[in-house]
Amino acid sequence: MKSILKPKKSIFIVYLIIPVLIYFFVIILPIISASYYSLFKWSGGPKMKFIGLSNYDKLIHDVIFWKSFLNNLTITIICIVGQIGIALILALFINSKAIKLKKAHLAVSYFPVILSAVVVGYIWSMLYDYNNGLLNSLLKLVGADNLVRPWLSDSNLALILVSFPLIWKNIGYFLIIILSGLSSFDKSILEMSEIDGATSIKKFWFITLPMLRKTLVVCLTLCISGNMKVFDHIYVMTGGGPGTSTMVMALHAYQNSFVRYKMGYGSSLSIGILVLSIFITMLARKITLEKSES
Template sequence: MNDSFKPRKLLMAAYLLPSFFTYLFIFILPSIMSIILSFFKFSSIKAFRFIGFQNYLMLLKDSNIWLALKNNLFLVFTCMIGQIGIAFVLSCLLNSRLTYLSTPLRTIIYFPVTLSAVVIGYVWKFVFDYNYGLITYFCNFVGKEEWIRPWLSDGNTIMWFICIPMIWQYVGFHIVIMMSAMSSIDPSIYEMAEIDGATGFQKATKITLPLIKSTLFVCVWLCISANMKAFDHILSMTNGGPGMSSNVLSLYAYTVAFRNSNMGYGSAVSVFILAITSLLFALSQIVKNAIAEKE
């Protein structure tokens, strides 16, 4: 091969170095340090004491961890159904030739993705306000005052109200991914299906869904990782309350590490988050492989 077409390795390395160093110092090294710190009692600024697996034993006995994990899993599964489910339906609608103004609609739906999660949290806190919120106003408007509750004060239903803004914000994100996958489907397949009398629902479930399956799994993985590290929405809406009922693992790790000055235990919680997320990824991969084998 002509040497002039071969990229020089030194040049390639030079271009890759900034990104590599960024990734190394911002992601890789802190993750490694976090794992190492989780084996230390590091509750004051300077004093480190190696304590082996004590932080992890404490974690297993900590009821707040299991409550936070339950909340995280609730978020993952509810948002998976909400975000990906609604995104799929909307993507099919927006991709249909019968839908007018699909491009501006797609922009409008995507707009919340660009907003800060803290802003979303505060805005929805106003929506759920007991006295002056939109929901309260609507209930009064339709004459159903008995439906009005302090929505964010009820520990039994709080997680549903946390899911709503999270689903609302990220539907657009998944739509963009799905629509780019749908754009690679040959339109003649849909035309042939229409000739055969397929309905919209049949086209979506029998044609679109199977053909964008791998993209859907990407969406599932993104959903899992995003909801396992959910933090900003909960902090701004409820601060993990009332009590600990809307607490999630990342918020608990932050509270333990920075508010309680127990960095070692906070690191252990972070490692726990990593472990659970990896487990969920592995489970989804097993499901994906099982579906592929079935076919």
């Protein structure tokens, strides 16, 4: 009987090898390939000239790359507040006893998540459109014609405006994660605090928030890693413009690789994005965990 229930060693090895191979070909191999090509001057053709670390030296002195990095950081900070902050507030409301039709609220909140980033980009481009956009139409309707403008052509506002679609799209994603964290709570702790006369604010600050610490760290990690490689909707909405006001690292790498055909330098940019993303993510996790533990 034991021999029947116990899985064979060969089957276990097969089940282990399959995910390892998928991970290798999807994650590890592209990183190795990009690292290799980054050492060459290559336009995508058969001729490749070895130049060592020259592409990385060029990257360090690339003003547009570091401008793109700062834009990514700005978008990430806006999205941390917008995505996780709004998701936390919605999760608390949906989790409360006063809210009915919770599944309907979840479905509506999660709907933007399933939309492709390209579709989201087109939707928000139409909202911001100068002639027929909803935003300018509403401003005209209330008599605020002086505020009407070509929104995405304003270099001072464009970066903030392209961050809003990211917030709208991913709130539902973080809402599900936070709700799963709230569902794991011991309800008796909150009930005991109510008996002791704790207000809603005190319950949130001293009970709910500390118990959500690990969940929020997960949300923070996902938010940073996602927004450091944002590309699709910005490519659709502004193409990095006006000027370089909405240029992000992934778009800069794309333009060098597939527009200017600088495949070698584009590969070094991809490695730079990977290194910076990992560094920022780990730094944020370390700071967050240290503060929460203290």
